[in-house]
Amino acid sequence: MHMASAPHLLSEDRPEYERILADALRHAHERPDLAGIGEHLNTEQLRTMALAATPAITDAAGPEYEHYVRVRGELRSPSGLSEADLVLGSAGEGDRTGAGTLAVITALAPVLAGTAALIFLLVGYVLKAVSPTLAFAGTMVTAGWFFAAAAAAAMLVAAAGLLVTALRNGATALPAPDEEAGLPEDVARAREAWRHALLERGILPFLRDALADPTAGPAARAPHPSPHRLPKVGYSRPEFSGPQGGPSAGPRPTFTSPDFTGPDFGGPERLPE
Template identity: 45%
Template sequence: MTTAPHLLNEDRPDFERVLTTAIRTVLDDWQDGESPLNGEQLRTRALAAGDEISAVVAQEYDTYCALRARTRDDARESARARENRAFGYAAMGVAEGAGSGAGLLAVMAVLTPLLAGAAAVIFLLIGYLLGAISPEPGIAHPLRTVGWFFALVTGAAVVLGGIGLLLTALRDSSAAIHDTPDAMPADVAAARDAWRDALLTRAMLPFLTTALTRTPTPTPPSPPATQLPHLGYSRPDFTSPHPPERDPHAHG
């Protein structure tokens, strides 16, 4: 396991950063010599107990998530309302906060491709149909010329409209890039900080401290005892044979 499963995916980087701070703190504060667990071992244990650690500060985390979700919902509703107003203003020829000139431009931007395209189709169709008649009427060529003119107007209007959409998309994407956690509303940022502080002080540090104190510090093995050679003379382990017993009845 490499992540805390209780958390949302977007909050796991915060969990990892708090865990890194907690590991550094407990290892710096360890006063009993060498720590029985290194940083990677502590991280593995903490991530494996992600649910247990997160449950300690579940109230702060739920508050943070609720505020963030409500803020995002409000932002979506506001964006949807602005899009609906913009569409209505363009359809009615009225620009938000602008005069009749801007409204006329909005109407032209919407209607020009439609009207020019329809005119191009009509004039080209009639011009080429008349051109199929022999002899060709004199009006056939002017009709085709007008049709191609409207076709060019339609193409230019479509290109300009595409450029406008591209610029709008770039502007929206730039705004989305700047929508970082540092730019979140004050109440959401405060809830996030409260959750991270509680996660560090009330959950991470106690868990890691307990993991260190319950793990015995390994002692280095003692070197094997070596038997020193005995110096000097020692009596051999064998005895000389006994002299033969003399027969008491023997005469010397």
């Protein structure tokens, strides 16, 4: 049954997708269909485009990825653990708790003993300086030197414990096995099928299409409009013009300002009789 849509690429699988993409670009010169890299698109541009198109590319290998995620989830399910595994896990948890307590005691013993030694010695010598005949001062000094010796012994024990632990871990440590070597056979097969489908049906076709399209590229995908060219919005502005005909179609009337003159006043000789 073919799935309607591919599952979203999980974050834990994105590094694997980027690794397959990087390998495809690294060995692109070995494929004749990818020989056009560098003409109008370089490797970094193709990588950026492929990362931006991750959902579309991974969708081509959707059925294989769905199967791989399902079998991997079944492997990680807690129900897959046997009773012996649970018992061993509980015993290991107890061992780690005991080892942690011992490590805390080993680390705190030198600190506590050294602090006590400093206090006893300081108080004891101060009391001896004030009253040399005071017997309690000698007891404080003796206790201080005892705690100093205990602090030194605790530091030696802690150093020896660290050295023994380092040697034991170094002797029993094994090289980390390959990730695929520890996978069950069905999970390994599902993973390899997803890788192959992702490369052959997703990444390589995308790279071929990008190289075959001369307009593909960052500049072609996001053209910048010219500042002297306004975009068309699908309608034109109305053209306004004066009404045709009507009273305004004839000649416009002209107006002249009235000729105002001042009153004709004369001198006293022109007074009315």
